[in-house]
Amino acid sequence: MAPQQRKPHVCRNPDLIRGVGKYSRSKMYHKRGLWAIKAKNGGAFPKHEKKAAAAAPAEKPPKFYPADDVKKPLVNKRKARPTKLRASITPGTVLIILAGRFKGKRVVFLKQLTSGLLLVTGPFKINGVPLRRVNQSYVIATSTKVDISGVNVEKFDDKYFGKKVEKKKKKGEGEFFEAEKEEKNVLPQDKKDDQKSVDAALIKSIEAVPDLKSYLGARFSLKAGMKPHELVF
Amino acid sequence: MPFKRYVEIGRIALVNYGKDYGKLVVIVDVIDQNRALVDAPDMVRGQINFKRLTLTDIKIDIKRVPNKKTLVAALEAADVKNKWESSSWGRKLIVQKKRASLNDFDRFKIMLAKIKKAGVVRQELAKLKKETTA
Numbered sequence: 001m002a003p004q005q006r007k008p009h010v011c012r013n014p015d016l017i018r019g020v021g022k023y024s025r026s027k028m029y030h031k032r033g034l035w036a037i038k039a040k041n042g043g044a045f046p047k048h049e050k051k052a053a054a055a056a057p058a059e060k061p062p063k064f065y066p067a068d069d070v071k072k073p074l075v076n077k078r079k080a081r082p083t084k085l086r087a088s089i090t091p092g093t094v095l096i097i098l099a100g101r102f103k104g105k106r107v108v109f110l111k112q113l114t115s116g117l118l119l120v121t122g123p124f125k126i127n128g129v130p131l132r133r134v135n136q137s138y139v140i141a142t143s144t145k146v147d148i149s150g151v152n153v154e155k156f157d158d159k160y161f162g163k164k165v166e167k168k169k170k171k172g173e174g175e176f177f178e179a180e181k182e183e184k185n186v187l188p189q190d191k192k193d194d195q196k197s198v199d200a201a202l203i204k205s206i207e208a209v210p211d212l213k214s215y216l217g218a219r220f221s222l223k224a225g226m227k228p229h230e231l232v233f
Numbered sequence: 234m235p236f237k238r239y240v241e242i243g244r245i246a247l248v249n250y251g252k253d254y255g256k257l258v259v260i261v262d263v264i265d266q267n268r269a270l271v272d273a274p275d276m277v278r279g280q281i282n283f284k285r286l287t288l289t290d291i292k293i294d295i296k297r298v299p300n301k302k303t304l305v306a307a308l309e310a311a312d313v314k315n316k317w318e319s320s321s322w323g324r325k326l327i328v329q330k331k332r333a334s335l336n337d338f339d340r341f342k343i344m345l346a347k348i349k350k351a352g353v354v355r356q357e358l359a360k361l362k363k364e365t366t367a
Contacts, residue, residue: 096337106337144338215341233337 083116088141092148095120096140096220096233102129104219108146108202115158123199123206126216131195133161142233146212150201155194238288240269243295245313246286255326257317258286259308262298270298274305291316 012031013021023031038045089095093109095118107129110119118136122129206212222228238244244260253276262270264280271286272278278301293311295304308314317323335343 094338142337144336211342211345212338214345215338218341220337230333231337232334 082112082114083136085112086136086141088143089118089136089139090145092146094142094144094146094216095134096142097129097134097138098140099138100134102132104221105129106142106216106218106220107134108148108206108216109141110148110151110153110198111156113156113158117158119153119156121195121198121202122216123202124195125199125203126206126213131156131191131198133158140233144212144215146202147205147208148202150205151198153198238290240283240288241292242297243293243307245289245291245293245317246271247289248281248285249287250285251281253281257289257313259293259295259304260286261295261304272301272304274301274308289317289322290320 013023013028016022021028029035034045089109089112091109091111095107095109097103097105097107097120105122105127107120107122107127110121110131112118113133115133116136117133118139119131120129120134121131124130203213206216240260240263242260242262246258246260248254248256248258248271253273256273256276258271258273258276258281260269261272261278264270267284268280268282269286270278271281291311291313293307293313295307299307318327
């Protein structure tokens with residue numbers, strides 16, 4: 001059977017103020033029913049048999065003691081986690097990018113990657129912002145949401161956006177003086193196809209809302225009289 | 234020059250400072266030269282300095298310190314809410330509140346609407362200009 005639903009247990013010893021309970025030790029002993037447990041067990045509190053500890057293998061005395069005491073680094077149990085996502089940012093939120101090439105652009109949020117960065121897309125056809133990673137700190141979250149249910153973003157992760165490692169070519173002397181980089185960085189076709197597939201479903205749900213398409217195509221800017229601390233986004 | 238709005242029992246005032254900023258309250262008693270006892274349907278009756286009140290034109294008919302039920306009934310009978318919201322002062326406050334709560338998308342839509350309206354007005358003006366010069 002599935003684990004039974006338990007009612008959240010009310011505290012037996014409510015705080016009068018922090019650190020001081022309402023009931024004394026003897027009263028709590030009575031409330032917890034330890035007297036009944038003891039009575040059931042014939043006068044003593046029931047004990048578990050101690051598990052026989054596995055015999056540790058006999059340690060040989062070490063051959064070498066270092067001359068000075070070596071300090072051990074303190075134990076660090078922290079785990080790397082993606083940055084905590086602001087509550088206002090949910091999949092489908094329209095974000096305003098504040099820095100970089102696309103500053104001021106209004107963009108649709110897709111998901112948070114494991115590195116903590118936000119995966120975001122223009123959509124490309126609407127405002128020229130491709131599938132891109134953006135840091136949460138450089139973004140204003142608006143309260144406008146787009147329906148993102150038709151979009152599959154499973155395959156995108158931080159490795160997809162990493163720099164491509166080029167194999168080092170052994171250069172002969174003559175080749176040094178020739179044009180080094182003739183090939184421009186062409187965007188591979190499969191990235192263009194990924195962009196198209198993500199945007200297709202998005203654009204449909206964007207066009208369902210009147211004016212949303214032109215909204216996403218326009219850049220945000222502060223005008224006269226706008227006070228950022230008073231604006232509701 | 235003579236005063237038109239008086240502090241009296243039943244005068245509706247707007248709180249302009251403090252925790253209850255923006256609320257409409259009824260003056261229910263006068264405590265002394267500086268303070269009044271005020272009450273409103275959604276607050277606990279309490280004292281407030283006159284400096285924190287702005288008097289309105291609306292006055293209701295109540296006795297000194299009515300109980301809450303009577304007060305609410307009197308407010309309903311005088312239809313204070315609708316009178317306030319149809320007055321120009323009340324309407325201005327409603328518009329201010331609406332503007333302050335606008336979303337970024339709403340502001341964009343308003344900008345488009347303003348441009349459209351200006352375009353229509355300009356077309357009509359051009360037509361009128363043509364008629365007068367012709």
